[in-house]
Amino acid sequence: MKIIKLDAIDSTNTYLRQLSMEEKLPDFTIVTAALQTAGKGQMGTKWNAEKGKNLTFSVFKKIFCLENEEAFYMSMATSLAIYNALKHFQVPKLAIKWPNDILSENQKICGILIENVIQNSKMTAAIIGIGLNVNQTVFKVGLNASSLKKSTGVHFDLDEVMFEIAKQLKKYSHLITERSFELLKNEYESLLFRKDKPSTFKMPNGKLFMGFIQGVSEDGKLNILLEDDIMTAFDLKEIKLMY
Numbered sequence: 001m002k003i004i005k006l007d008a009i010d011s012t013n014t015y016l017r018q019l020s021m022e023e024k025l026p027d028f029t030i031v032t033a034a035l036q037t038a039g040k041g042q043m044g045t046k047w048n049a050e051k052g053k054n055l056t057f058s059v060f061k062k063i064f065c066l067e068n069e070e071a072f073y074m075s076m077a078t079s080l081a082i083y084n085a086l087k088h089f090q091v092p093k094l095a096i097k098w099p100n101d102i103l104s105e106n107q108k109i110c111g112i113l114i115e116n117v118i119q120n121s122k123m124t125a126a127i128i129g130i131g132l133n134v135n136q137t138v139f140k141v142g143l144n145a146s147s148l149k150k151s152t153g154v155h156f157d158l159d160e161v162m163f164e165i166a167k168q169l170k171k172y173s174h175l176i177t178e179r180s181f182e183l184l185k186n187e188y189e190s191l192l193f194r195k196d197k198p199s200t201f202k203m204p205n206g207k208l209f210m211g212f213i214q215g216v217s218e219d220g221k222l223n224i225l226l227e228d229d230i231m232t233a234f235d236l237k238e239i240k241l242m243y
C-alpha cells in the first residue's frame with residue numbers, strides 16, 4: 001500500500017485527484033495530512049480539524065465494476081468499513097447517519113466525502129476522503145461533534161487507526177468487486193441512525209415534518225415513511241434530520 005504523508009495541504013482529496021491525473025496510482029494509495037488548510041466537507045462545507053490530532057486522509061480506489069448509478073454502494077462500503085474499524089477500537093454506541101456520517105453516542109465522530117473519477121462517462125475510480133476526529137477533545141459549541149478520545153477516554157495512535165480503516169476498506173471493497181450489493185445494503189440499513197424511530201426532518205424552506213427512516217434506495221436516497229403510510233425517497237439537498 002502506497003502511503004504519502006504530508007505535513008500540510010489544502011485538501012487530501014484535491015491533492016489525490018490531481019496526482020491520479022498525473023500518474024498511474026496503485027489501488028488503495030493513501031494521502032494523509034497533519035493539517036488541511038481547505039478541507040472539504042459534504043455539500044460545499046468546510047472540514048476543520050486541529051493539526052496533528054486527527055485523521056484527515058484520502059484513499060484512491062480503482063472501480064471497474066460499478067455503473068454510475070450504483071455509486072452509492074461505495075459510500076455504503078466506506079461507512080461500514082469505518083463503523084467496523086471503530087467497533088474494533090471499542091468506540092461506544094456507533095451508528096451510521098445517512099448518508100455517511102459516523103456517530104458515537106449521537107455525536108458526529110467521522111465524515112466521509114467520496115468524489116468519483118469519471119472517464120469517458122464511466123466511473124473508473126473513487127477518491128474516498130475520510131475525516132475522523134481522534135485525539136481532539138474541544139469542538140465548537142453547537143457542532144455536536146465527538147472524537148475517539150472524547151468517547152473512550154483513550155489516546156489513539158493515528159497510524160494504527162488508519163491501518164485498521166484501510167484493512168476494513170479492503171474487505172468491504174471486495175464485496176463491491178463481488179457485487180454482493182444485497183449484503184452491503186442489509187448491513188448498512190441495519191446500522192442506520194434512527195431507523196424505524198419517529199424522527200423530525202427539516203426541509204430547505206424551514207418546514208418540519210415527521211417520518212420513519214425505513215432504509216435507502218439503490219441510488220442512495222433516504223426512504224422515509226410519512227404520515228398516511230406514504231413512502232418517499234429524499235436526497236441530501238432535500239432534508240436534514242433533526243436530532
Ligand code: BTN
Nearest residue numbers: 011013039040041042111129131
Ligand atoms: C463531511 O462533511 O462530513 C465530509 C467530511 C470529509 C472530510 C475529509 S478530510 C480528508 C478528505 N479531504 C477533504 O478535503 N475532505 C475529506
